[in-house]
Amino acid sequence: MKAKKHLGQHFLHDRAVIDRILTEIYKHCDESIPVIEVGPGPGILTYELAEKYKQFLAVDVDRDMIDQLSEKLPATQLRHADFLHIDITELFSDQFHVVGNFPYNISSQIIFKVLDNVARIPVMIGMFQKEVAQRICSSPGTKANGILSIRTQAYYNVELLFEVPPTSFYPPPRVDSAVIILSRKADYGLPCDPKIFKNVIKMAFQQRRKMLRNSLKSFMLDEVDFMHKRPEQLGVSDFINIAQIIQAKET
Numbered sequence: 001m002k003a004k005k006h007l008g009q010h011f012l013h014d015r016a017v018i019d020r021i022l023t024e025i026y027k028h029c030d031e032s033i034p035v036i037e038v039g040p041g042p043g044i045l046t047y048e049l050a051e052k053y054k055q056f057l058a059v060d061v062d063r064d065m066i067d068q069l070s071e072k073l074p075a076t077q078l079r080h081a082d083f084l085h086i087d088i089t090e091l092f093s094d095q096f097h098v099v100g101n102f103p104y105n106i107s108s109q110i111i112f113k114v115l116d117n118v119a120r121i122p123v124m125i126g127m128f129q130k131e132v133a134q135r136i137c138s139s140p141g142t143k144a145n146g147i148l149s150i151r152t153q154a155y156y157n158v159e160l161l162f163e164v165p166p167t168s169f170y171p172p173p174r175v176d177s178a179v180i181i182l183s184r185k186a187d188y189g190l191p192c193d194p195k196i197f198k199n200v201i202k203m204a205f206q207q208r209r210k211m212l213r214n215s216l217k218s219f220m221l222d223e224v225d226f227m228h229k230r231p232e233q234l235g236v237s238d239f240i241n242i243a244q245i246i247q248a249k250e251t
Contacts, residue, residue: 003171007062008105012044012127014168021101021127021179022048024161028123028181029053029097036091038083038100038110038126043069045101050077057091059083084109088117095120101127104173108132111152114182118155124182125161133160133178140235147205151198154190154236156182192243196250200242204231212242219246 003009012018022045029035034055040046042065043058050056050073059079060066066080079086084106098121102110107128114121128136136152137160138144152158161179166172190197200216207215212234213227221227224245226238 004062008103009041009062010104010169010171010173011041012101012164012168013170014164017164017168018044020162021045021125024179024181025049025097025099025125026052028125028183029099033122034092034096036096036098038098039103040069041065041101043072045099047072049099055092055096059086059091084113088113088120095122097122098124099126104129104132104175108148111136111148115151115155118184118188122184124156125179127164127177127179129173130163130176130178133180136180136182140238141233143232145232146208147201150201150234150236150239152182154197154240155188156184158182190240190243192240193247196246197239197243200246201231201239204234204239208232216242219249221245 003011025035031053034057035049035053037046037049037056037058040058040060041062046058046069050058056077057079058069058073058077059081061080061082063080066078069078098110098114107126110126114124132148135144135146135148137158138146138149159181161181164177164179166174166176168177204212204215208231211228211230213222215231216227221242224242226234
């Protein structure tokens with residue numbers, strides 16, 4: 001089928017890459033837990049995943065793709081919907097893994113959707129634009145460190161598994177790609193108010209070139225010793241520390 005540019009579709013056709021993705025999914029996604037594939041497209045991963053996992057659901061906003069998949073898969077394994085707007089509690093009653101060759105134009109939003117439902121999603125494995133994958137996996141002190149990396153690494157251990165060239169897709173994207181894995185931490189519950197933590201990160205990186213004493217001046221945190229730093233220099237534990245101080249001030 002013809003890829004739809006407005007949906008960010010690029011269809012993976014490299015069999016070696018496909019097999020490698022499936023190997024990682026089979027390795028890290030327990031068969032006793034349901035699997036949701038986001039953006040299955042023409043089903044390059046879908047048919048094998050549907051055979052492997054007894055509880056499987058493919059979600060795609062493109063009706064043409066769902067119609068094609070329905071020729072071989074039962075309706076119970078398919079959902080025509082936008083994953084970003086679907087009520088995630090309707091999908092499965094308990095936990096489930098999220099996998100996919102994610103549309104690049106909404107990949108960051110998919111990550112945030114997963115983070116908002118961290119208690120339900122132990123593992124996420126997917127294809128991203130390489131630059132986005134690097135941002136998710138970035139370390140403190142690097143330019144790529146930001147909202148994506150701090151929020152994701154607060155709840156998940158992240159790893160860039162391998163890179164994928166444009167030639168592995170049709171049509172080929174103008175960027176390199178990469179497959180990453182998010183494995184939920186055993187102690188993923190934050191020792192601070194998650195809403196304060198999220199808000200502090202957002203405020204800090206909205207003015208990422210400013211020192212924290214300026215971007216977070218409304219919280220009057222002069223006693224925090226790293227307020228002279230810029231947000232990309234800090235890690236998860238630093239932002240948790242800030243959130244804890246703000247939380248203590250508010251109680």
